[in-house]
Amino acid sequence: MSVVTTYRRPGLVARDHVFRVPLRHGDPESPEIEVFGREVVAPGKEDDRLPWLVYFQGGPGGKAERPLSTSAWLGRALRDHRVLLLDQRGTGRSTPANRTTLAGMGPREQAEHLGLLRADSIVRDAEVLRERLIGEEPWSVLGQSFGGFCALTYLSTAPHGLRQVLITGGIPTLTGHADDVYRAAYPRVLAKNDAYYARYPGDVDLARRVVDHLAEHDVRMPTGERLTPERFQTLGIQFGQGARFDALHYLLEEAFVPGPRGPELSDTFLRGVDAVVSFAERPLYAVLHESIYCQGGASRWSAHRVRGEFDRFDLSRGGRVEFTGEMIYPWMFEQDPALVPLREAADLLAHRRDWPALYDLDRLARNDVPVAAAVYHDDMYVDRDQALESAGRVRGARTWVTNEYEHDGVKASPAVLDRLLAMNRGDA
Template sequence: MSDVTYRRPGLVARDRVFRVPLRHDDPGAGEIEVFGREVVAPSKQDQALPWLIYFQGGPGGKAERPLSTSAWLGRALQDYRVLLLDQRGTGRSTPANRQTLAGLSTAEQAEHLSLLRADSIVRDAEVLREQLIGDEPWSVLGQSFGGFCALTYLSLAPEALRQVMITGGIPTLTGHADDVYRAAYPRTLRKNDAYFARYPEDAAIARRVVDHLAENEVIMPTGERLTPERFQALGIQFGQASRFDALHYHLEEAFAGDVLSDTFLRGVDAALSFGERPLYAALHESIYCQGTASKWSAQRVRAEFDEFDWSRGGRVNFTGEMIYPWMFEQDPALVPLREAAELLAAKSDWPHLYDLDRLARNDVPVAAAVYHDDMFVDRDQALESAQQVRNARVWVTNEYEHDGVKASPTVLDRLLAMNCGDA
C-alpha cells in the first residue's frame, strides 16, 4: 500500500494503491493494483472516524472524482472517512481495456474480464479493509451497480459490515437477464413518452436524423460510421434527471443545412463512446448471470418490442442502457474486444453472486432508496429482492431519478436515519 496526500477546499484526500490477487481463489496467479481515494473533512483529519466505502455504479465505472463536497459526499464527510474505490479494471486500478488486453489471446481476454464482477470487487474490498482498519467493520454505500456489490458483500462477508446503504441498486437475486430486459424495455418506452411529451417537435427531428443515417454514410469524429441503432442509444440519458434533456440539445443543432453538423456529431460521440468505460459494455449482461449464459439477452428481447424498430416508420424510440453485439463492431474502443465479448455472452458457468440463505438471516442494517420511476433498475424486481433480505428497509420515492444520491444530500441523510431508527 502506498499513498499521496493533498488538500483542497472542503476535503483532504489521500491516494492509496493496494496490491490484491487477480484471482482470490488462486493467489499464485498474479496480482493487480486497486486504487482507492481516502477523503476526509479537513477539520476531522486527525479524528478516529468510522469508515465508509463507496461502490460506484457501472459495471466498469471508476469512482467519482470529487470536484466538490456537495450532495452525498458532503453529507458523508460529516460523520465518516470515505474511501472512493476504483473497482478493479477501472480508473487508476490496473486497467482492463483494448490496449492493456491486446497481448492476450481471445480466451485469455475473456477469462480476465470474467474476474471483474461483483464477487471479485468485494474480495478486493476485504483486502483493503484489513490493511486500513484490521478487523473493524465499515459502512457501505452502493450506487446502482454498487448496490449489487453491496448485496454480494452481505452474501460473502457480512461480518465486515457495520451498515449498508443502497441507492437505485437492488438487483433481481434469482432472475435471468431476459427477465431484466423484458421489464426494462417498457420502462424505457415510458421515458420516451415523457421525453416527447416535453419536446413534441423533436419527434420529427429524430425521424429526419434516422432517415438521413439510413440513406447516407455519416462518419463520426473518431472515424466510425454513425448508424440509426447507435443514434437510438442516446436514450441512455433519459435515466438521470441531470441528463434527461440532453437529447433535446443534441437535436436542436442536429443539422447544418442538409447534413448533420459537427456540433451534433461531436456531442453524440461524447455521449455514446465507450472509450472511457469499455467494461460497462463488456460486462453489462454478465452482472445478472448466475449459472446461466446471457446469450446477448438485450438483443434477443428487443425483438419482442417492435416499438424500437426504427425502420417501421413513425416515432423513433430511443433505447436505454442495453448493450448489443453490434456495438462491438461499431465502437473503436470495443472492436478489439468483440471476440472476447462473444465468449462472455456464451459463458454459462458464472458463479453465484448472492447467498439467499445468508441474506435471509442478515443482521446488518440495510437501508435502500428505490426510485419509483427508475429507468435502469426495475422497481418491482427491487422490492421483491428486498423482501428476501432480513433487516432491510426500503424507501420508495418518485422525487428522484437514478442519480438521486448525487443530486441531493437528502437521499443519504434519509438512509442513515433509517439505519439508526430515526426514520
C-alpha cells in the same frame, strides 16, 4: 504493498492509496493487479477517529467519482465519515482492462480475465483494503446502481466486514435471468420515451430526420468512426437520469446546419453524440453488462434477443424514433473501435454457462447488518418490483420508495443519503 499520496483542495483532504491484490483470490499462483482507492475527509478532521464509508460506483466498469465539489451525497457523508472512493478492478487508476491492456491476450484469455472483474471479486478486493486500512473494524458501504449489486454480494459473502449498508437505485433481482431484467426494462424505456416526447413534441420529426439522414449518408463523428442509425438510437440511455433527461433535446436542436449539398449534421451535434455513445472511456460497461446478472447460466445477448418482443424499437417501421436505454447489443462490438478488439471475448462471456453465484439467499435471510435502500419508483435502469422482491429476501432491510428522484438521486440531493442514514439509525 500500499502507496499513499496526500493532498488538499477546497473542502476536502485526500489520500490516494494503491494496493496490490490477487487477480484470482484464493489462488496462491495468481498474478497481482493494483486496486486504487481515494480516501477523502473533511478539512480539520484528518486525525479524527471517524467511521469509514466505502462508495461503490455504478456501472459495471465505472471508476469512482472524481470529486469536483463536496455537494450532494459526498458533502453529507463527510460530516461524520471518512470516505473511500474505490476504483473497482479494471477501472480508473486500478489496473485497467481495455483493448490496449488486453491486446497481448487471445480471446479466451481475455474472457477469462474479464470474468474476474465482477462483483464477487470486487468485494474480495474491498475486504483486502479494509483489513489493510483498519484491521478488523467493519465499515459502511454506500452502493449506487451497480454498486448496490456489489453491496448485496458483500452481505452474501463477507457480512462481518460491514457496519451498515446503504443502497440507492441498486437492488438487483437475486434469482432472475437477464431475460427477466430486459423484459421488464423495455417497457420502462418506452415510458421514458413517452415522457420525453411529451415534453419536446417537436423532437419527434427532428429525431426521425436524423435517423433518415444517417441511413442515407456515411456520417463520421469527429473521431472518424461512423454514426449509424442504431448508435444514434442508443442516446436514450440518458433518459433515466434527472440531470441528463433533457440533454438529448439540446443536442437535437443543433443537429443540422446548411451544407453545400443541403442539410448536414453539425460537428457540435456529432461531438455531443460521440460523448454518449462511445465506450472508449468505459469499455467494461459494455463487455460485462449482462454478466452482472449471470449465476450459473449464459445471457446469450439477452437484451438483443428480448428486444424482438418490442417492435416499437424497430427503426424500419418509420414514424417516431424510440430510443433504447441501458442495453448492450452485439453489433456495438462491430461499430465501436473501443470494443472491436474485444468482440470475440465478449461473445465468449455472453455464452459462458458456469458463472459462480453472486448472492447467498440463506445468508441474506439471516442478515443482521442494518440495510437501508432508496428504491426509485420510476427508475428506468432498475425495476422497482424486482428490487422490492429482492429486498424482501434480506432480513431487516428497510426500503424507501420515492418518485421525487430519478436513478441519480443520491447525486442530486444530500437528502437521499441523509434519509438512508436516518433509517439505519431508526430515526426515519
